Amino acid sequence: MTFRKYLVLAGVTIFSTLGDALLARGMKELGGVSLHNFSGLLFAILNPWVSVGIILLLAFFASYTSALSWADLTYVLPATSLSYVLVAVIGRLGFHEEISPIRWLGIACIAGGVGFVSAGPSVTPARHPQSGLDYPNHARPQPEPSAAATRKANS
């Protein structure tokens, strides 16, 4: 994992959060969409909040697909899940939603999960290399130096 790769993961986190928040802002403005006025969904993109939200979600998509090209799905998903914490923070600051103690507990769990997965390897070898689903050679995992070894090498 290089610094650039961590930047891509941070981009995934931030773009998805801001995109979702802007979408929510726009959809609140438009009001409830039901099966009876389904066409409302098609015109939703004309709302400025929704359209900027969509641009941010496109940026999210670009960073997400590039992360998936060099890391496992089961690594990328937890590693970028700080976005749910950011959603709560934006909900509180931007929409004045309350954060209860239980929600703070949820935030702590998510942060713990992010720490857990990011301390491990980002790519694992295919379980059945003969199944046709195995990784091409350049995507094969290189043994990553542990955090402690890196610190020792740097000092």
Add this chain to the structure above:
Amino acid sequence: MNNFYAWASIALIILAATTGDVLLAYSMKRVGDVGDIWKTSGLFAIVGKILSTPTFFLGVLAMAVAFYSLLFGLSWGNLSLVVPASASLTFVANTIAARIFLHERVGRRRWIAALLVAAGVALMAL
């Protein structure tokens, strides 16, 4: 009725998002490390490789279904219900699906991480 629409859209998001994530992860592993391709052959090589991967478009289609279900859900429920509830369950579904279909080695560390995140997201929905 508002609640019914919100939870119906959550169920649809989980199904579509998991399908999309697995298809995208599979496609991008076939394309290869885009950072390396960028360095050796440039941006157009990446675009070309992605465009010649059919499963990528299936993944995008599934993501689009998930996206419109999200818009639909957000118009009925709160941001703080729809996003955490669908995300939490999508996490568990994705971990299982990545193990089955992508043959990722989901060790103890990743299970703990996935379950911690899913539990955290679910707690935030309370």
